[in-house]
Amino acid sequence: MDISSVLQGGYQHPLSRSWQARRTLTKGMLMYPIFITDDPDAYVDIPSLPGQARWGVNRLEGFLGPLVKKGLKSVILFGVPMLCQKDGSGTPADDPKGPVILAIQTLRLLFPTLYIACDVCLCEYTSHGHCGVLHEDGTINSEPSAARIAEVALAYAKAGAHCVAPSDMMDGRIKAIKRALIDAGYGNKCTLMSYSAKFASALYGPFRDAAGSAPSFGDRKCYQLPPTAKGLARRAITRDIAEGADIIMVKPALPYLDVISDAAELAPDHPLACYQVSGEYAMVVAGARAGVYDLRTMAFETTESMIRAGCTLILSYFTPQFLDWLDE
Ligand SMILES: NCc1[nH]cc(CCC(=O)O)c1CC(=O)O
Numbered sequence: 001m002d003i004s005s006v007l008q009g010g011y012q013h014p015l016s017r018s019w020q021a022r023r024t025l026t027k028g029m030l031m032y033p034i035f036i037t038d039d040p041d042a043y044v045d046i047p048s049l050p051g052q053a054r055w056g057v058n059r060l061e062g063f064l065g066p067l068v069k070k071g072l073k074s075v076i077l078f079g080v081p082m083l084c085q086k087d088g089s090g091t092p093a094d095d096p097k098g099p100v101i102l103a104i105q106t107l108r109l110l111f112p113t114l115y116i117a118c119d120v121c122l123c124e125y126t127s128h129g130h131c132g133v134l135h136e137d138g139t140i141n142s143e144p145s146a147a148r149i150a151e152v153a154l155a156y157a158k159a160g161a162h163c164v165a166p167s168d169m170m171d172g173r174i175k176a177i178k179r180a181l182i183d184a185g186y187g188n189k190c191t192l193m194s195y196s197a198k199f200a201s202a203l204y205g206p207f208r209d210a211a212g213s214a215p216s217f218g219d220r221k222c223y224q225l226p227p228t229a230k231g232l233a234r235r236a237i238t239r240d241i242a243e244g245a246d247i248i249m250v251k252p253a254l255p256y257l258d259v260i261s262d263a264a265e266l267a268p269d270h271p272l273a274c275y276q277v278s279g280e281y282a283m284v285v286a287g288a289r290a291g292v293y294d295l296r297t298m299a300f301e302t303t304e305s306m307i308r309a310g311c312t313l314i315l316s317y318f319t320p321q322f323l324d325w326l327d328e
Pocket residue numbers: 119121123131167168203204205206207208213220276277278279
């Protein structure tokens with residue numbers, strides 16, 4: 001064989017093959033999404049998200065204690081209110097007795113080393129189920145939406161969140177949140193992670209089921225990006241950097257690896273997150289159950305593809321399993 005043809009043959013040992021990775025998955029790269037509900041003793045399985053549940057605040061110690069021992073470094077909280085009175089501006093989102101604020105305070109006390117991020121959105125708390133404040137005709141009213149989102153983000157920062165992550169997609173919200181954090185003295189206490197390139201995806205189904213946050217009319221296509229919108233995604237990433245985002249996120253992950261790679265090029269000096277969303281997780285689990293592949297192999301393959309594309313942080317429902325797998 002000609003020398004110039006030799007490629008694989010030079011790396012016959014598994015260790016030398018592992019050196020082909022520019023970066024490998026570590027526990028610190030994983031952020032675990034968890035659902036907090038307002039019945040403090042609740043533990044309710046989510047059938048469309050196998051292995052995931054809605055948790056009451058009193059259950060968090062038993063749920064997360066063993067994971068923190070295994071090396072869990074960060075979580076992102078989603079509020080799932082069942083008992084509250086929803087309204088047009090999502091008033092329960094920053095209720096000081098609401099599940100998210102109580103969970104932040106509880107987790108800070110229980111696990112001093114755990115990094116606590118909070119999803120910030122109105123859809124779980126609005127009567128119409130949309131992510132912002134609406135005009136009378138049902139269209140998004142951007143300015144009051146951004147102002148309201150900033151109010152909620154600041155309340156989470158004041159409760160002790162290390163990171164706020166707006167997933168609403170309203171224009172101008174990154175600037176509004178950064179301003180609100182700085183003006184209230186939280187500019188150097190709280191990270192701002194923007195769901196910058198969030199696409200209108202069919203893969204959010206299990207999440208909406210889990211969070212009870214499906215819109216009561218219409219869809220989210222006017223504020224989430226069309227799946228074909230490579231250019232709009234690039235503009236959103238550039239805009240959010242200019243508006244003060246500390247971390248950029250792409251969501252979903254696997255069908256949008258090119259966008260992750262674009263983000264790595266547009267924001268080379270920022271941490272870059274991606275969210276392997278509920279439907280992606282459910283697909284990987286369903287395929288394994290159908291015998292298409294081995295679950296662990298596929299979980300690693302999908303996650304490593306995101307790292308290869310440029311991510312430094314992955315929001316993953318597989319986090320508890322990876323804490324075991326990465327020790328083996
Ligand atoms: N703003 C709500 C929100 N925040 C995170 C997700 C999706 C997460 C997942 O599917 O795992 C969604 C759903 C949506 O926008 O409809």
